[in-house]
Amino acid sequence: MFPPRDMPSPSSLFSAYASMAASMMLVRSMANELIPHPIRGYIVSTLRFYFKAHSPKLTLVIEENNGMSRNQVYDAAEIYLCTKISPNTERLKICKSPKEKNLTIRLEKGEKIVDTYEGVELRWRYVCAESEKNNPNDPYPPRSEKRYFELTFHKVHKEKILNSYVPFFLEKAKAIKDEERVLKMYTLNTSHCYNGVKWESINLEHPATFETLAMEPDLKYAVIEDLNRFLRRKEFYKRVGRAWKRGYLLYGPPGTGKSSLVAAMANHLKFDVYDLQLANILRDSDLRKLLLATGNRSILVIEDIDCSVEIPDRRHGDGRKQHDAQLAQLTLSGLLNFIDGLWSSCGDERIIVFTTNHKDRLDPALLRPGRMDMHIHMSYCTTHGFKQLASTYLGIRGHHQLFGEIEGLLETAQVTPAQVAEELMKGEHADIALQELTKLLKRKNLEADEGEADADAAEKNTGIRDAKRQKLENKPRKSLRNIRGRGNRRRR
Ligand SMILES: Nc1ncnc2c1ncn2[C@@H]1O[C@H](COP(=O)(O)OP(=O)(O)OP(=O)(O)O)[C@@H](O)[C@H]1O
Numbered sequence: 001m002f003p004p005r006d007m008p009s010p011s012s013l014f015s016a017y018a019s020m021a022a023s024m025m026l027v028r029s030m031a032n033e034l035i036p037h038p039i040r041g042y043i044v045s046t047l048r049f050y051f052k053a054h055s056p057k058l059t060l061v062i063e064e065n066n067g068m069s070r071n072q073v074y075d076a077a078e079i080y081l082c083t084k085i086s087p088n089t090e091r092l093k094i095c096k097s098p099k100e101k102n103l104t105i106r107l108e109k110g111e112k113i114v115d116t117y118e119g120v121e122l123r124w125r126y127v128c129a130e131s132e133k134n135n136p137n138d139p140y141p142p143r144s145e146k147r148y149f150e151l152t153f154h155k156v157h158k159e160k161i162l163n164s165y166v167p168f169f170l171e172k173a174k175a176i177k178d179e180e181r182v183l184k185m186y187t188l189n190t191s192h193c194y195n196g197v198k199w200e201s202i203n204l205e206h207p208a209t210f211e212t213l214a215m216e217p218d219l220k221y222a223v224i225e226d227l228n229r230f231l232r233r234k235e236f237y238k239r240v241g242r243a244w245k246r247g248y249l250l251y252g253p254p255g256t257g258k259s260s261l262v263a264a265m266a267n268h269l270k271f272d273v274y275d276l277q278l279a280n281i282l283r284d285s286d287l288r289k290l291l292l293a294t295g296n297r298s299i300l301v302i303e304d305i306d307c308s309v310e311i312p313d314r315r316h317g318d319g320r321k322q323h324d325a326q327l328a329q330l331t332l333s334g335l336l337n338f339i340d341g342l343w344s345s346c347g348d349e350r351i352i353v354f355t356t357n358h359k360d361r362l363d364p365a366l367l368r369p370g371r372m373d374m375h376i377h378m379s380y381c382t383t384h385g386f387k388q389l390a391s392t393y394l395g396i397r398g399h400h401q402l403f404g405e406i407e408g409l410l411e412t413a414q415v416t417p418a419q420v421a422e423e424l425m426k427g428e429h430a431d432i433a434l435q436e437l438t439k440l441l442k443r444k445n446l447e448a449d450e451g452e453a454d455a456d457a458a459e460k461n462t463g464i465r466d467a468k469r470q471k472l473e474n475k476p477r478k479s480l481r482n483i484r485g486r487g488n489r490r491r492r
Pocket residue numbers: 212213214215252253254255256257258259260261357378416417418419421482486487488489
């Protein structure tokens with residue numbers, strides 16, 4: 001039997017294949033000879049690209065590290081995806097350090113999450129792979145893992161995902177992080193005698209909030225609004241070329257809630273607090289180091305600015321100034337320059353708070369417009385303040401039969417919210433606590449009358465006109481470190 005006429009014979013097929021293979025080899029070896037290696041690679045990858053079957057999906061790879069620094073998108077994805085855990089998720093990681101309040105939940109490797117954003121389906125996968133950087137010649141290579149997320153979606157949504165979904169989950173993760181954030185309170189540790197002073201932190205668990213703070217409502221809302229506006233205006237500060245910082249001066253008698261207000265600010269903003277005890281800092285260089293070591297999103301507090309350090313007063317003549325400067329290397333001008341200059345060039349979302357019992361004793365340099373953005377007067381207890389405290393301490397939201405009398409007495413009695421709070425804590429029953437407060441207010445009014453009589457006598461005898469005021473306002477100095485969470489203090 002002969003093969004049909006139009007079919008090639010096996011021998012002719014074989015010889016055609018052999019000649020084609022030979023010419024292919026010739027072309028290949030000529031290409032290898034003539035075309036440089038990098039260009040060959042490029043041609044091969046281009047051809048591969050055009051002949052490969054095209055997938056309608058796009059995958060974004062979000063690696064843990066970006067060179068030496070962390071990849072912010074990775075961290076945000078890690079936090080955000082924990083809110084998307086579904087019943088199908090099979091493995092999760094949990095952990096908690098002693099300082100944290102809540103459990104941290106994270107995806108385990110290989111886990112997948114499906115999310116939807118404005119109708120677009122997004123598939124997440126968490127991948128942990130052995131790092132390729134391991135040295136193959138090293139018999140005991142250090143175990144290093146490369147961790148990344150893969151985010152896959154249909155290509156047509158590329159713009160939406162990059163411009164809208166990614167910023168959305170970055171923002172969401174920031175909000176979750178703020179919520180979970182354990183606030184820190186930094187104080188100075190002076191035991192490092194060779195290296196100067198250092199910050200030491202503890203968790204800030206001060207219970208004060210704007211809700212519990214006894215303050216005139218208008219002033220309270222003005223402070224809250226000022227803080228919120230400050231947070232919102234990052235772009236504004238950038239545009240006008242100002243450092244993103246805000247300064248508050250809190251002044252008023254002891255026990256009126258200045259430190260409590262700082263804690264309420266910290267709790268409201270979720271900012272850490274740095275308590276700078278100037279008396280422990282001897283040199284400008286130490287101050288510079290400490291200020292540089294403070295973090296963003298923080299409140300720097302300098303309590304009792306009028307007496308916490310022997311700061312040379314600019315109002316004195318030059319001779320006196322020089323003498324004082326020798327006594328204390330730390331100068332007020334040094335302090336103000338750091339605050340103005342240093343934070344202008346580095347640092348975001350910084351708040352500085354000065355507190356004082358005596359605004360009139362402050363250097364005018366601190367008071368001039370623009371130095372402190374807001375001056376907040378913390379006053380003796382008013383009827384509003386009292387009602388707030390009665391609500392916080394006794395749970396009385398409406399009226400009580402003793403309120404009328406107490407409000408009348410408060411018009412003349414000068415008591416601090418701290419003193420009122422202490423009375424309100426005395427009795428377990430609201431009636432008893434309020435009676436105790438009434439007694440205190442009556443006593444205070446009596447003392448004030450006696451003080452007035454004494455002052456009149458003093459005025460007559462010695463001509464000291466402000467004896468009455470001094471009697472009411474003066475009080476012995478005390479420790480400055482009073483912002484940490486602690487109960488009410490006994491006030492004299
Ligand atoms: N305005 C207030 N609202 C609610 N509680 C207050 C207020 N003022 C004082 N207290 C209570 O009194 C305690 C002492 O107040 P705080 O330390 O805030 O006063 P201060 O003005 O900082 O005093 P000092 O000038 O002595 O530092 C607080 O822990 C708080 O319980």
